Amino acid sequence: MPNYWLNHTDISMTDKVHDASPVPAAPPVANIEFKAALLLILMVVLVSASAIYLMYARGAFESTQELVLIADDAEGVVVGMDITFAGFPIGRVSHIALSSEGKAKMTVDVVKKDAHWLRSSSVFTMERGMVGATRLRAFSGVLSDPPLPDGAVRSAEIPRLLAATKELIQNLNTMTASDSALELSLRNVQSVTEKLAGKSGALGVLTGSDENAKKLYLTLDRANQLLATVDGLAVKADSQVFGKNGVMPETRAAMVQLNGVLSDVRASLKKVDAVLVEAQAVGANVKDATVDLAPLRADVESNLRKVEQLVNEINRKWPFKRETEIKLP
Amino acid sequence: MIHFSFLSALRRLGRIIRVWLGSWWQIVLFGVLVLTLTLSPSTYDRSGRRAIARQIVSGTAPNLLWFTVLSALISVVLIRIVVVTALSYGLSRFAIEMVVRVLVLELIPLTAAMFVALRCTLPDGAELQLMRAQGTLDALQRQGIDPIRHEFLPRVLSGVFSVWMLGAVSCAMTLVLAYLTIYGFTPWALVGYTRVVGHVFNPAVSLILVLKIFFFSLAVSFIPMASAYYDGLTAVRRHRTNLATGLAGMVRLFAVVLLIEVASLMGNYY
Numbered sequence: 001m002p003n004y005w006l007n008h009t010d011i012s013m014t015d016k017v018h019d020a021s022p023v024p025a026a027p028p029v030a031n032i033e034f035k036a037a038l039l040l041i042l043m044v045v046l047v048s049a050s051a052i053y054l055m056y057a058r059g060a061f062e063s064t065q066e067l068v069l070i071a072d073d074a075e076g077v078v079v080g081m082d083i084t085f086a087g088f089p090i091g092r093v094s095h096i097a098l099s100s101e102g103k104a105k106m107t108v109d110v111v112k113k114d115a116h117w118l119r120s121s122s123v124f125t126m127e128r129g130m131v132g133a134t135r136l137r138a139f140s141g142v143l144s145d146p147p148l149p150d151g152a153v154r155s156a157e158i159p160r161l162l163a164a165t166k167e168l169i170q171n172l173n174t175m176t177a178s179d180s181a182l183e184l185s186l187r188n189v190q191s192v193t194e195k196l197a198g199k200s201g202a203l204g205v206l207t208g209s210d211e212n213a214k215k216l217y218l219t220l221d222r223a224n225q226l227l228a229t230v231d232g233l234a235v236k237a238d239s240q241v242f243g244k245n246g247v248m249p250e251t252r253a254a255m256v257q258l259n260g261v262l263s264d265v266r267a268s269l270k271k272v273d274a275v276l277v278e279a280q281a282v283g284a285n286v287k288d289a290t291v292d293l294a295p296l297r298a299d300v301e302s303n304l305r306k307v308e309q310l311v312n313e314i315n316r317k318w319p320f321k322r323e324t325e326i327k328l329p
Numbered sequence: 330m331i332h333f334s335f336l337s338a339l340r341r342l343g344r345i346i347r348v349w350l351g352s353w354w355q356i357v358l359f360g361v362l363v364l365t366l367t368l369s370p371s372t373y374d375r376s377g378r379r380a381i382a383r384q385i386v387s388g389t390a391p392n393l394l395w396f397t398v399l400s401a402l403i404s405v406v407l408i409r410i411v412v413v414t415a416l417s418y419g420l421s422r423f424a425i426e427m428v429v430r431v432l433v434l435e436l437i438p439l440t441a442a443m444f445v446a447l448r449c450t451l452p453d454g455a456e457l458q459l460m461r462a463q464g465t466l467d468a469l470q471r472q473g474i475d476p477i478r479h480e481f482l483p484r485v486l487s488g489v490f491s492v493w494m495l496g497a498v499s500c501a502m503t504l505v506l507a508y509l510t511i512y513g514f515t516p517w518a519l520v521g522y523t524r525v526v527g528h529v530f531n532p533a534v535s536l537i538l539v540l541k542i543f544f545f546s547l548a549v550s551f552i553p554m555a556s557a558y559y560d561g562l563t564a565v566r567r568h569r570t571n572l573a574t575g576l577a578g579m580v581r582l583f584a585v586v587l588l589i590e591v592a593s594l595m596g597n598y599y
Contacts, residue, residue: 032379032382032383032386033378033379033382035382035386035390036381036382036383036385036386037382039385039386039389039390039490039494040385040490042494043490043493043494043497046497046498046501047493047497049501050497050500050501053523053526054526054527054530054535056523056527057523057524057526057527057530058527058530058531059527079531080527080528080531082524082528089524
């Protein structure tokens with residue numbers, strides 16, 4: 001190629017249009033049309049091969065089966081995203097839409113040759129990491145279960161740990177909220193510690209306020225005074241009770257007298273006991289007598305019955321039978 | 330007095346805008362002209378075919394080897410930097426995607442376009458301008474040979490083809506180099522690599538890449554030739570040097586290339 005661009009760099013900008021050396025004709029190249037055709041073919045082949053490779057890379061030549069994943073939120077999921085099984089991509093998200101229930105509906109094209117990893121009991125999860133895109137993963141616990149049918153609908157779950165963490169964080173948020181029980185308790189603890197560190201100290205905490213604490217102090221003082229008075233009283237009572245002419249010596253004398261009375265009472269009771277023994281003997285006699293009374297009574301009763309029968313017999317046979325019938329005029 | 334100077338400044342501004350718009354209009358006109366000739370079958374008669382073939386071979390073949398070697402070197406260095414950096418941050422799984430995005434989607438097409446512009450179309454434009462200055466083009470016209478069909482069109486087509494060819498070769502080569510640099514000479518990572526490439530080249534990104542290379546090729550080929558065709562005339566009128574008109578054309582070309590790149594970036598990442 002003629003290098004005229006460089007030939008003209010030494011021309012100053014103020015120069016006018018000038019006559020330069022004439023353009024030499026390009027040297028003839030042998031088989032020029034063949035070479036050009038070769039270049040064209042090379043480019044067409046290259047572009048076609050690239051296009052076919054890209055189509056292959058995007059799974060245009062793979063036979064697939066459909067799987068529909070339902071999730072609460074499709075954030076981070078994009079069309080063309082992989083779904084992996086044990087870290088190996090087995091399918092791609094081909095379509096994302098909002099279902100009539102207001103949930104995200106992700107259609108995944110699973111490659112037929114890898115579809116046997118998915119079973120009817122497979123679980124699908126959607127993970128969002130701190131770095132990188134959202135990941136769709138499939139887990140098959142029991143590989144002997146029946147294979148997943150074409151067009152199956154499954155829910156994409158958030159992993160349990162993640163869900164638990166989410167719940168935990170939510171609970172923590174609730175606990176640490178400005179009007180939460182923990183916050184109120186902490187505030188109360190703070191006020192208590194403030195009172196503890198204050199003038200009234202722990203007494204202020206127990207009584208509730210400084211005024212009550214003062215009242216308690218006053219009460220204590222009064223109790224002290226009362227105790228002093230009681231002490232004086234106790235000294236006096238001691239002399240009254242245990243003194244020479246106190247209550248206690250006299251009580252002891254009374255007790256001695258009472259002892260004598262009691263011994264008298266014991267002797268009297270012994271006498272009463274003897275009387276009771278005699279009374280018991282009388283009672284035994286009476287009992288015997290009542291035992292004899294029973295046949296006597298039987299005899300009397302039989303005699304009476306005989307007398308009655310006799311009277312009845314006499315009444316029947318007696319000529320002076322009384323007329324019992326009354327005749328009216 | 331102030332009123333008069335304000336009016337004259339306004340008039341000067343209007344003239345500048347008119348000239349600026351006029352120059353762009355000339356490029357569009359030239360583009361339509363060349364496109365019409367490209368689509369007309371009479372362009373591809375025996376002499377026309379030979380002229381186009383000669384320009385394509387002389388414009389592409391020498392550059393192809395040099396550019397391939399150059400882009401391979403730059404690619405290897407950049408791939409290494411990206412992979413090592415990603416590895417140090419523990420983000421190695423994003424390294425391939427980043428390499429493919431940065432090199433294949435952005436840098437290689439831009440470099441190919443600039444390389445073709447600097448090595449092929451801008452010198453061609455200068456050559457045509459020189460021919461016009463020497464009266465060679467007028468002489469051709471007097472002989473009944475259309476200079477646009479026999480001198481401008483083959484160079485434009487050669488420029489377009491060069492950008493496509495260099496872009497395609499270096500993109501494909503960078504993909505291969507990225508694989509070899511990251512995984513080494515093993516075929517076992519090919520499936521995973523293909524999958525990542527498939528991820529990056531979604532339909533929108535592929536379309537933007539194709540459109541970008543297409544518009545780069547148009548800008549790189551049409552603007553220097555249009556400048557040579559029209560500015561050659563005005564340069565004679567305005568007594569400007571070939572160098573000055575060539576530099577003006579180059580600035581215009583770089584501005585357009587920059588605009589296309591910004592548009593493609595916006596399309597890809599917004």
